[in-house]
Amino acid sequence: MPQIPSRRGLLFGGAAVGATALLASCTSNEPKNSKPAVSDRPAADDKPGKPVTIGFAGPQADHGWLNAINENAKSRAEKYSDVTLEITEGSNDTAAQIGQIETLINKKVDVLVILPADGKALTQVGLKAMRAGIPVVNLDRIFNSPQAYRCWIGGDNYGMGFNAGQYIGEKLKGKQNAKVVELAGLDNLELTKQRTQGFDDALKNYPNITKVARQAAEFTVESGQSKMAQLLQAQKHIDALWNHDDDQGVGALRAIEQAGRDEFLMVGGAGALSAFEQIKQDKGVLKATVLYPPTMAASAIDLARALGQGKGVSGMAEFEIPASITLFSAVVDKTNVDQYMPTGFR
Structure with missing residues (x-):
């Protein structure tokens, strides 16, 4: 997964020299020979110039x-x-x-x-x-x-965490003593630390919410499943989960289904197609994902x-x-x- 600079760059959510404004996902839950989606917007300033x-x-x-x-x-x-x-x-x-x-x-x-x-x-x-x-x-x-x-x-890892925390905060702002948990990525990566820091900073704006547990996974389906199972076993009731990566989120959702838990909302990270599809169906705990x-x-x-x-x-x-x-x-x-x-x- 990508690393991000400690200094914040120019926030430029639009296109550079006609660069695409479409955002896409960061993980893959399908075979590697599946062709990922790419921007189909025409490149701006495409009049031929100097080779x-x-x-x-x-x-x-x-x-x-x-x-x-x-x-x-x-x-x-x-x-x-x-x-x-x-x-x-x-x-x-x-x-x-x-x-x-x-x-x-x-x-x-x-x-x-x-x-x-x-x-x-x-x-x-x-x-x-x-x-x-x-x-x-x-x-x-x-x-x-x-x-x-x-x-x-590049992308904004701190912004990922902050936006995830803000989304959860707004959804839970009317709930007293709300409890959230975090399923992070690899803890030896700076990007993971930045995503966590952004998340924690956002939650400071919601005094009714407490982060009661955090587990670091490995951006894999298997680690997502095992670490999520541990979180659920330790926490008998939670109100929200933020998962750093939609790939490990596939495993997390398996653990959630196996545990028969549905009392909370889940926010993912990256924007895999499988996550989009589940969000659109709106039949499970996964309610949103934050893009990279x-x-x-x-x-x-x-x-x-x-x-x-x-x-x-x-x-x-x-x-x-x-x-x-x-x-x-x-x-x-x-x-x-x-x-x-x-x-x-x-």
Whole structure:
């Protein structure tokens, strides 16, 4: 799962150089050969211009969100007749990914889009590219130095947690002594800490609500099921659950069904198609999910093309693209799920 910078970037929920405003999900509950949904909105400013070769390097697509990242990048590049995409074979081995990026540098691509397997470990190769005169669009997991990229674009993990907490707070604001629990992701990831911090900060605005328990899972179905079972066994009554990831949420829902519990509402995280479908049906505990959009990869391609052609961001007065763009974590519930349904992927 992606990591987020500690400093908050420019909040830019719209499109960068016509980048998609559609948001999509972050997990996969279907076989890996299922093609994830990608933005079908036309790329803005698509009048052919100066040819641009974009090098794209990301980690191994061993998770639905990362697979969707790759598909969004490829799909966006195909919309431009003036863009050639040089895409590497994804790798979670930092040395291998560094080697792939160095190959792209040696090929003298015009712009690089990099989603590093490890932002800290790949900072030096980002600096190398920038010093070679190749602007870098740093996608989601951030490098340690702002000198290693021209523009960062990514999701808002703190915002995910905050929006989830606010949604739950509004739903429970008339209930005295309300109890909520949290099913987090991997605790060794900074993104998990930020999601929890956002959630806790939002709940401070609702003194009638107490978070009575938290369990960290592993972003997998199996861990979601086992950790949720533990939460339910320890808490005989709860009013709400926030689950960080819809993939582990599949397991959590299994544990909830097995326990025969339905006295609470559940908010997920990411926006998997299966979550959208359950929210639309409105027959179970899952009432909403907070998005983390892999369409950011399409936006990264737009930004890279703009950098290669010396353009700014459509709709903004400045001649240059921003240094940092943070996408908005929208809450999807039954009132707007139809709008987001096409953006879900399997």
